[in-house]
Amino acid sequence: MKILLDTHALIWWFGNESKLSRRASSMIANQNNTVLVSAAIAWELAIKVNLGKFDALSLTTELPRYTEEEGFKELPISMEEAVRAGLLPLHHRDPFDRLLVAQAQALNVPILSADTVLDQYDVKRVW
Numbered sequence: 001m002k003i004l005l006d007t008h009a010l011i012w013w014f015g016n017e018s019k020l021s022r023r024a025s026s027m028i029a030n031q032n033n034t035v036l037v038s039a040a041i042a043w044e045l046a047i048k049v050n051l052g053k054f055d056a057l058s059l060t061t062e063l064p065r066y067t068e069e070e071g072f073k074e075l076p077i078s079m080e081e082a083v084r085a086g087l088l089p090l091h092h093r094d095p096f097d098r099l100l101v102a103q104a105q106a107l108n109v110p111i112l113s114a115d116t117v118l119d120q121y122d123v124k125r126v127w
Contacts, residue, residue: 002034003027003126004075004104006113007041007096014059014066021127024112035072037063038103044096081106091120 005013005028012019013028020028028035042063048054059066067074077099085095085102092098092115101121104111110124118125 001027001032002036002107002109003112004036004038004100004107004109005041005072006100006111006115006118007044008114009112010037010041011045011056011059013070015056021114024114024127027112027126031071035070036075036103036107036109037067037072038075038100039077040096040099040103075103077103078106088121092117 009020009024009028013025017025027033042060045054045056045060045063049057049060054060064074081099081102084106085099088098088101090098092101097115097118100111100113101118101123104123105121110126111118112127113125114127115125
């Protein structure tokens with residue numbers, strides 16, 4: 001099964017796994033699953049580090065290495081997904097989350113997220 005990680009799920013996986021639900025932790029750890037990490041997550045983390053809202057410079061700058069070591073798959077952002085994200089209803093004010101929704105819709109994969117606001121979109125959320 002393919003799953004797309006939300007930013008907080010990725011952060012918790014690397015730094016505070018106890019915040020993940022049992023199901024979420026199991027899904028990420030399952031070697032039979034393909035865990036997708038969007039380029040949008042790297043962009044979001046870098047912006048938050050730069051603004052001083054997130055204190056994890058090493059995680060941010062080393063994200064490609066960390067995700068590769070975990071066997072996660074990097075997911076680039078296509079123009080189709082960017083347009084789709086821009087046209088989504090503003091149920092969620094966070095543009096990064098809307099981009100993740102657009103990617104999940106385009107790939108027909110669930111988002112692994114604790115964020116219940118995502119349920120307002122035509123996307124499967126697992127937690």
